[in-house]
Amino acid sequence: MLSLMNLHRVLIVFGILFCWGFGIYKIVLFTSNSGTDSVILGVVFVILGCGLLYYLIHLNRILGRTNQQI
Numbered sequence: 001m002l003s004l005m006n007l008h009r010v011l012i013v014f015g016i017l018f019c020w021g022f023g024i025y026k027i028v029l030f031t032s033n034s035g036t037d038s039v040i041l042g043v044v045f046v047i048l049g050c051g052l053l054y055y056l057i058h059l060n061r062i063l064g065r066t067n068q069q070i
Contacts, residue, residue, distance in 0.1 A: 012056045019049030 002010070023045030030038035055062065 009056065009059065012052055012059075016049045016052045016056065019045045019052060023049060 023042045026042035
């Protein structure tokens with residue numbers, strides 16, 4: 001059974017995958033349609049995915065936990 005912390009990590013991973021997937025999709029859509037809104041949304045979502053990745057990597061430090069088993 002998943003603990004609340006592990007469930008949180010799983011949801012963050014799905015958020016990262018969604019942001020990167022949608023961002024790449026919008027950037028590819030920009031190359032075929034050349035609409036500026038697509039490239040802006042694409043870049044924003046890729047950056048959001050990177051922010052979520054940073055949060056996931058540093059989750060224990062952000063929550064104030066020290067040296068716990070994962």
